[in-house]
Amino acid sequence: MVLSSEVLEITIRSLMISSTATILSSSWSIPLSLRLSSSHSKLTNLIVSIFNALIGLPTVIVGLFLYMLLSRTGPLGFLQILYTPIAIILGEAILITPLIVSLAYEVFYKARVEYWEVALTLGADTYQAYRTMLRETLSDVIIIFLIAFSRALGELGVALIVGGNIRGFTRVFTTTIALEIAKGNFEFALTLGLILLIIISTITAIIRILGVRRE
Amino acid sequence: MVKKVDRKRILALLILILIMIVSAIIYWKYLTPSVKVLRVSTTTSLYATGLLDFLADEFKKMRPNVVIQFIAVGSGAALKLAEKGDVDMVFVHAPNLEKEYIEEGILINGTIFAYNNFIIVGSVNDPANISNCDPVEAMRRIYETGEAGKALFVSRGDNSGTHQRELLLWRLAELNATGKSWYIETGSGMSETLLVANEKDAYTLTDTGTYLKLKRENKLPNLETLVDEGFVLLNIYSAYIVNPDVHPHVKYDLAMDFLLFVISNEGQELIGSYGVEEFGVPLFYPAKGKENDLYSAWLWFANQP
Structure with a gap:
């Protein structure tokens, strides 16, 4: 049972959901943090502080909030995406947004001082300056992706509440582990936890080797 | 200041995200029309025994185009999901909680299907x-x-x-x-x-x-x-269908088919034999033949404060 096709299926599903959530979240978090890093107003400081604080938001709260939105009787109920993988992707994307924004803001803020002015002095326009900055900070941004991805892969609250842990459909690593604990299959739950750990470490190692430049 | 060209890029990105989400929804809704999904909320303890997946698999042998999705949560939450219209059916074992939802007209066709x-x-x-x-x-x-x-x-x-x-x-x-x-x-x-x-x-x-x-x-x-x-x-397990008059999207006919399967001779035999091989004793007893006694017991539990 330990390495059955069901475990393989859950593994693939978990990876797909969490990576999609990371990409989705980055697609709005990275532009937002770029924008924030180019401003010094009090409002920016306030927004960044709020994002910093939101990192600690319990996953079950994000899950519950999204459930209220997506429920049949909720404002977005007409979409009918509750208890589908899409709901988990959306929830995890929201969950990791404060994390990506906060970390990326710090990276871009520091990079601005180093690269921004230089790029402009060398005759680049704003767009080119942004590109230079992104290129120079790529290693850091990749690490931020990895942290966000691990957070999405390891969270339970959102997947359980808006995914529903439906067999063969929305069952992911963490919800399986929770179910196996409820069943009393502690050894199997531990095995799953170990597999999760191995997967996260392998992916992290590969991406670090490929994408992170040593200074 | 963000220049025009960045605005355009951000806008393009947002549109891309929108397309991703919409296409996923369309895919989900229209490209899988042959499969009918029946959603059932239930309690963690009942789901953890594996009985429900076992019954659903047997049902699927007769109706291959039906997928039964179980959402296992606490007793209170299982009933709440029915009230919110997020499920078609409920399998629970908390008579005093069930009673409230029956009285509010949210749950209908209550049927005792097993006990232990x-x-x-x-x-x-x-x-x-x-x-x-x-x-x-x-x-x-x-x-x-x-x-x-x-x-x-x-x-x-x-x-x-x-x-x-x-x-x-x-x-x-x-x-x-x-x-x-x-x-x-x-x-x-x-x-x-x-x-x-x-x-x-x-x-x-x-x-x-x-x-x-x-x-x-x-x-x-x-x-x-x-x-x-x-x-x-006495631990009494009941199944309910969510009232389609309250939530019109409830798949009443499909839910009724599954309910009838669970209380059919075949379904009841499956319930009585579940777990015998593994534990040497049955985990559940079928309700068939004891409906009246179980119902009066259910009433007694339901009316406890």
Whole structure:
């Protein structure tokens, strides 16, 4: 049972959901943090502080909030995406947004001082300056992706509440582990936890080797 | 200041995201029309026994184009999901909670499909001497021995069906254990609670499925079944369909087909034989032939405060 096709299926599903959530979240978090890093107003400081604080938001709260939105009787109920993988992707994307924004803001803020002015002095326009900055900070941004991805892969609250842990459909690593604990299959739950750990470490190692430049 | 070209890029990105989401929804809604999905909310303890997946798999053999999706949550949440219209059916075992939703017209076609017994387990030494005595009397003895500092009781403390029943037993014994130093609330699932009871040589109320499983795996060497008979330990499992007059999108016909399968001769035989191979005893007893007795018992439990 330990390495059955069901475990393989859950593994693939978990990876797909969490990576999609990371990409989705980055697609709005990275532009937002770029924008924030180019401003010094009090409002920016306030927004960044709020994002910093939101990192600690319990996953079950994000899950519950999204459930209220997506429920049949909720404002977005007409979409009918509750208890589908899409709901988990959306929830995890929201969950990791404060994390990506906060970390990326710090990276871009520091990079601005180093690269921004230089790029402009060398005759680049704003767009080119942004590109230079992104290129120079790529290693850091990749690490931020990895942290966000691990957070999405390891969270339970959102997947359980808006995914529903439906067999063969929305069952992911963490919800399986929770179910196996409820069943009393502690050894199997531990095995799953170990597999999760191995997967996260392998992916992290590969991406670090490929994408992170040593200074 | 963000220049125009960046705005365009950001806008393009947002549109891309929108397309991703919309296409995913379209894919989900229209490209899989041959599969009918029936959504059922249920309680974690019932789902964890595996009975429901087993019944759904058997049903699927006859109706290959039907997918039954179980959402396993706490008893209270399972019923709440029905009220919100997020499921078509409910499988639960908490008569006093079920009653409210029946009265509000949210749940219809209530059908008792199985039953079993809660059991009181405890230390092999049995300091309160409750072995084979009446369940309510057992609670009294545990209370007295606890007050004397010689016994502990572990409670789920999570408002689950099992916890509700434990509270009913205390009420019937006219005792209130909450807050006592010998009364431990774990606030977690049955497996965790049983392990705590095992570690502390304490008494607890449990369902048979979880207990037998852990016992067989030798995780509960210090615990024994002490009380397993008595009307108040009866655990009644009922199925309901969400009222389509309240939530028009409910797949009533499909839900009815599954309900009829569960109470058919074949379904009832499957329920009675489930777990026998693994545990040597059945985990559930089919309701067939005992409907009237079970219904009057259900009414009694439903009307307890």
